Amino acid sequence: MDLPTLQDNRSDDHLSARIPWDTFTVLLELSAKLFAVASQLGFMFQTVRSGNHGIIFAALCVAKPLIENFARQHMWSMPRVVEATNTDYLRMRSLKSLESNEYRLDILSGNLIQYIITEFRNARKRLGEISTDYPETQYYNKSSPTTGLIASFVGDFPLMYYVAISLLKPSSISLATIASLQQSAILLRWLFWDVFYQADSLRRDISRIQHLYDLEKANPIIKDGDVHYPPENHSDKGMALELNHVLFSYPGSKEDKKALDGVSFRIEPGELIVIVGANGSGKSTFVKLLTRLYDVNSGTIIVDGQDIRRYKLSDLRKSIATLSQDHLLFPLSVEENIGLGYPEAMTDMGLVNKAVEMGGAQEILKKLNNGLKTVLDPLSIQYGSSVQEGDGTELAAALKQLKKKVEVSGGERQRIVAARTFMRFNSNQIKFVAVDEPSSALDPEGELQLFNNLRQKRAGKTMIFVTHRFGHLTKHADKILCMKDGKVAEYGSHAELLTRKGEYYKMYNIQAQAFENVPSGP
Ligand SMILES: Nc1ncnc2c1ncn2[C@@H]1O[C@H](COP(=O)(O)OP(=O)(O)OP(=O)(O)O)[C@@H](O)[C@H]1O
Numbered sequence: 001m002d003l004p005t006l007q008d009n010r011s012d013d014h015l016s017a018r019i020p021w022d023t024f025t026v027l028l029e030l031s032a033k034l035f036a037v038a039s040q041l042g043f044m045f046q047t048v049r050s051g052n053h054g055i056i057f058a059a060l061c062v063a064k065p066l067i068e069n070f071a072r073q074h075m076w077s078m079p080r081v082v083e084a085t086n087t088d089y090l091r092m093r094s095l096k097s098l099e100s101n102e103y104r105l106d107i108l109s110g111n112l113i114q115y116i117i118t119e120f121r122n123a124r125k126r127l128g129e130i131s132t133d134y135p136e137t138q139y140y141n142k143s144s145p146t147t148g149l150i151a152s153f154v155g156d157f158p159l160m161y162y163v164a165i166s167l168l169k170p171s172s173i174s175l176a177t178i179a180s181l182q183q184s185a186i187l188l189r190w191l192f193w194d195v196f197y198q199a200d201s202l203r204r205d206i207s208r209i210q211h212l213y214d215l216e217k218a219n220p221i222i223k224d225g226d227v228h229y230p231p232e233n234h235s236d237k238g239m240a241l242e243l244n245h246v247l248f249s250y251p252g253s254k255e256d257k258k259a260l261d262g263v264s265f266r267i268e269p270g271e272l273i274v275i276v277g278a279n280g281s282g283k284s285t286f287v288k289l290l291t292r293l294y295d296v297n298s299g300t301i302i303v304d305g306q307d308i309r310r311y312k313l314s315d316l317r318k319s320i321a322t323l324s325q326d327h328l329l330f331p332l333s334v335e336e337n338i339g340l341g342y343p344e345a346m347t348d349m350g351l352v353n354k355a356v357e358m359g360g361a362q363e364i365l366k367k368l369n370n371g372l373k374t375v376l377d378p379l380s381i382q383y384g385s386s387v388q389e390g391d392g393t394e395l396a397a398a399l400k401q402l403k404k405k406v407e408v409s410g411g412e413r414q415r416i417v418a419a420r421t422f423m424r425f426n427s428n429q430i431k432f433v434a435v436d437e438p439s440s441a442l443d444p445e446g447e448l449q450l451f452n453n454l455r456q457k458r459a460g461k462t463m464i465f466v467t468h469r470f471g472h473l474t475k476h477a478d479k480i481l482c483m484k485d486g487k488v489a490e491y492g493s494h495a496e497l498l499t500r501k502g503e504y505y506k507m508y509n510i511q512a513q514a515f516e517n518v519p520s521g522p
Contacts (some may be wrong), residue, residue, distance in 0.1 A: 022218040059183050079386040081399050086130060091123040094331040106327055109291065111317045112423070115343045124275070195238035222295060222313070227306060229315035230431060234304045237270030238462035239319065239432040241290055248289060259285040261486035262299075267462060267479075274473050275466045277483030277505060283466045284324075286483070287434045290318050290464070318429050323421040323454075324436035329413055334365065335372035337416055341423030351426050358453045359419025360446055364412045376408055376416075418450055425457050433457075448472050470511050480504060 095116050098107060099414055107113060213451075234240075248260040260282050267273055275283045288294050292308055301308040308316070321341075329337050338355050339346035352372070356362055366372040384399040408416075418438060424430060435454060437510060442450060451472050454463070465473050474480055474494045482489045482497065482504045489503040497504035 020211075020477075058158060059505050079384075079393070079395055081302060081384045081387060088123045089130070092127065093121060095120040095123065098195070099333060103328060103330065104328070105293070108293075109317060109320070109322050110340060110420075111314060112340060112343065119432055155479050157498075214450050222292065223309065224313045225310040226312060227310045229304075229311040229319055231306065234431070235269035236459055236460060237268075240269045240302075241267040241432070241462065242302040243286075243289075244300045244302065246289065246301065247297045248285060248294065249297060250285075250294075258486050260289070263486070263488055264299075265481060265488055265491070267464070269462055270458070270460070271478040272458065272463045272476060273465070273479050273481055274477035275476070275483060276468070276470065276488070276504065278507075281483040282486040283483050284436050285486075287322075287324075287436050287464060287466060287482075290432070291322055291434055296344070318427070319431045320429045320434065321421050321424045321432075322434045322436070323418060324434075325414070325437045325438060326436075327417045327438075329416060331375065333373050333375050334368070334416060337376075338372075338419045338423050341420040342426045345423075345426055351423060355419045355423035355426075358422035358457075359415050359417075360449050360453075361412070361415040361419045364408060364415060367408075377412070383512040413445060414438060414442055415446065415450075422453070422457070430461055433461050433463045435464065437468065441505045451476075470508050474508075482507075 084093075097103075098116055107116065146418070230239075243263050243265045246260050246263045247258060247259050253259075262284070263282070275286060277283050287293075289296060290308075292313065295309060303311065303316075330340070332340075335352060338352055338359075338361075341355065342351070356365060356372075365371050366395060384395065387393065387395045387399055389396055389399060421433075433454070438450065447469070451465075454465075455476060465477075467473055478492065479491050480494060480497055481491045482502075484503055490500060492500065498508065
């Protein structure tokens with residue numbers, strides 16, 4: 001049988017429906033339902049009392065849903081493939097998916113909450129009157145007029161029956177009036193439901209996104225400050241940072257398990273700092289505290305002369321750019337993924353293309369059929385029902401085709417994320433750049449290029465790089481910070497630390513020897 005592919009334009013309100021409604025809405029919904037039930041019961045009671053015709057009528061009323069269901073039954077057992085194609089609906093779903101915890105770091109550090117909410121609202125507005133029914137219901141209404149006609153005829157049969165009787169026996173006119181009352185009650189009930197559910201769903205969707213990224217609620221340890229950043233006395237060279245006797249354990253970890261244990265360190269505006277150290281030595285934690293993803297347990301972090309906790313979080317975030325392996329691509333187009341580095345200039349293709357180049361993502365774009373417009377990891381709504389993958393049918397082939405995704409490697413993703421960071425620099429507000437091992441998925445050439453490009457953007461910015469690989473970066477560092485067991489083991493320039501023959505010297509030599517021992521060619 002040649003079955004069309006269904007299209008799914010639904011909004012995602014079945015998820016929102018899990019959120020408790022406010023009391024007023026619930027009471028109204030309940031009253032509407034009670035009203036409908038009461039009128040239905042009263043009507044049936046009257047009809048049963050009115051004799052044989054009444055009993056037949058009541059029986060038909062009871063049978064009505066069964067008859068309707070029978071008329072539609074075969075729709076639900078039909079093999080089908082469903083695909084959502086409405087771009088606004090898909091965009092709404094994609095934006096809504098960003099509330100998931102995995103994107104939290106990117107959304108917070110990129111200060112993107114408002115952008116997401118505005119875009120969600122716009123997509124919802126554009127979706128407008130498009131039906132939010134289940135695709136099967138839509139399909140039923142659109143493509144099965146005959147079945148629909150039969151179902152609605154048999155569904156209305158009790159009423160028609162009674163109207164006929166009341167015409168033949170005009171003395172029963174009052175019951176006919178009750179019949180129309182019953183119809184109005186059902187209509188009214190749907191009206192109530194529709195009005196309140198629809199009006200409430202947008203508010204609920206938006207407030208869910210807002211709440212999730214409301215830092216106060218998500219992480220009560222972080223409190224917003226009230227001082228604007230940058231302060232008047234800030235340096236043009238970049239952010240000045242100072243840690244004084246910082247102690248920090250991750251929430252939930254054992255009390256004696258300190259990720260940072262009494263760290264004191266000063267970073268001058270515009271310096272390039274490289275942090276090295278063994279796994280678990282506290283390098284990333286250092287960066288997380290400086291970007292205020294967490295607050296210290298004791299000690300202080302001073303930024304441009306004031307405690308970091310005194311500044312407004314949104315101001316701080318506007319001044320900081322981060323790049324790490326933890327960043328994810330959003331289920332949006334590559335262009336938007338990069339543009340979100342600086343949403344205000346999202347449509348400036350000159351800036352987006354420059355960011356692509358700096359992030360080293362040009363080659364990837366050449367491979368993508370839709371270039372910048374390609375959505376990697378699209379949030380798609382596709383499913384098959386009564387269709388077995390690989391069963392050789394046309395629908396199974398269609399389902400397989402729908403599930404195909406554009407595949408890019410980890411290193412290629414990393415380059416797109418890097419392009420987003422370069423886009424962010426265009427805001428001209430960045431004073432501190434924290435780069436935490438972004439190069440683990442990159443080949444050596446890609447890594448060198450990335451470091452060089454980041455260094456090119458040093459003007460007006462303090463930069464911290466966390467790395468396991470010595471060489472390219474450590475030689476350019478103003479200071480190298482060598483961490484061990486949550487403490488600063490030593491710090492100084494590459495040359496100084498080599499002369500000191502301490503921890504850094506040891507780690508550097510392990511890597512250097514690996515290269516020296518490579519047998520030379522014939
Ligand atoms: N989210 C977390 N919750 C609990 N403990 C954590 C968390 N993140 C890190 N830690 C612990 O804090 C300590 C320091 O971790 P951190 O990630 O700063 O080390 P690192 O030097 O960056 O390590 P790596 O080189 O492996 O990335 C480690 O003992 C680690 O297990």
